[in-house]
Amino acid sequence: MTGSRIAVVTDSTASLDPTDAEREGITVLPLKVVIGADTFTEGIDVTPEVIAEALREFVPVSTSRPTPEEFLAVYEQLAADGATSIVSVHLSAKMSGTFESAQLAAARAPVPVMCVDSTQVGIATGFAAGRAARSCAEGGSEADAVAAALGAGEASTVLMYVDTLEYLRRGGRIGSAAALIGSALAVKPLLTISDGAVVPLERVRTTGKALSRVVALAAEAAEAAPGDVEIGVQHLANAEAAEDVARRVAQTLGLEQVPVNEVGAVIGAHVGPGMVSVTVTPF
Template sequence: MPERRIAVVTDSPASVPAELADQHGIVVVPLQVIVGATSYDEGVDEGASPEMVAQALREFTPVSTSRPTPTRMGEVYASLAEQGYTEIVAVHLSSKMSGTFDSAEVAARSSPIPVHTVDSLQVGPATGYAALAAAAVVEAGGSAEEAAEAARARAAACASLFYVDTLEYLRRGGRVGAAAALLGGALAVKPLLTVIDGKIESLEKVRTAGRALARLEELAAQGAGENRVEVTVAHLASPDRAQALADRLSARVALAEPARIVELGAVLGAHAGPGVVAVCVAPALD
């Protein structure tokens, strides 16, 4: 029998740090962000930096996002086959928030090698943690089916929590309803959000940013419990808030690895807006 080689593929909103992707051989397919009339590949083109997106949003420059096409996904799969891989595990952000998973499924039908698609039903670092779980199984000699199942299990066990300064950017992107955004603005509340069954849902509303961030810390600590976990704190244009939250959580939970602090990529930042702080709590792999 030919040697089995399994590739793990994910998308740029999964927020897998470049060094970790390189270390574990994870292939990252970029989504596109459109600023004004110009389209950029996230993580590839300098123009799609989080800083540029934050500035564009503040200046009311139109910002939108686009999934990779099935053709683009197919090119990735074909390239991996040419490199000698025999199977692919493709772990992507929630199909209820993006068409990326659908593109992966369409491309998988004509792939020269089998593709095991995983709808993480998550977004951001939680999808990345799922991809890393798949890579760990592959590195340990597991099958593609086992890697896909590990990705689904870890994604389901992740807690994804978000604080946003305003719901307006999520409303513009169709991720929350206009009525909810209008009500939030009228009451000047600071919403806390979470991901439930693949969708962004309202969790709590508080009156000030300080209280919101304190509550975010409390909810993340509750999600960790007494378990060993990994934590990522992500932000857009809020490095001080993110650092403070990471420091406080590091003192409260049993970390398997030092807490990561990342700036949200252009795609997620375009929907959440400047000021967002998100925290993902994932069960440790060991």
């Protein structure tokens, strides 16, 4: 493939640190957040803290995907900069129209664009994009990069604790019946991602027991992997709990540390304050 250069694109829900994205050569396209009557761009002019406060104050919050035109502009710029093809890795198509926008733009792009539905969200999508970028850096083809991203998404285990299912219900990311059951029983729900959708996993009576269960399940997923894993802990307005979960996961698995970061505004708008999640992705 002499003379070819494959560019990798993802979206801001992938939770990539800008420094990491730049180092890996990944272009990140931001989603939008609407708070009340004002529209903001994730990663540019809105923070997770602002989202958490708006949700607590019952200010209407919604999110919107990048338009096909915005994707096309990115693809055209990458082509102008020398990319001969593009692999575009995004959050689950069942959770957002972002993947659809990427596909519509790909049909008009000046170079071949292969769109990948990671079937995941958050840092699991980030891990998938990272695998694609590393495949390209190692001389892999577009097909190799796509396979690497798909494999990471399919193999990932995402375990999520939320204080309430209400925010996911409002955004249409979980069924009203499931949300009602959680509220009626006053339980702390544990969720996972299955086949690209957020689904209930278990119901636990207290926050402490729920977070302990997340630690145990994350350790089980890591220990069941055939080799090494990437692990990330995310939260919204719950740093202390997230740091404790990361410490306990690292201790259980004999790791030096597990990285912790706060989710972006878009994911935060759907999960609500208090969320803590662990993502485990085998290599």
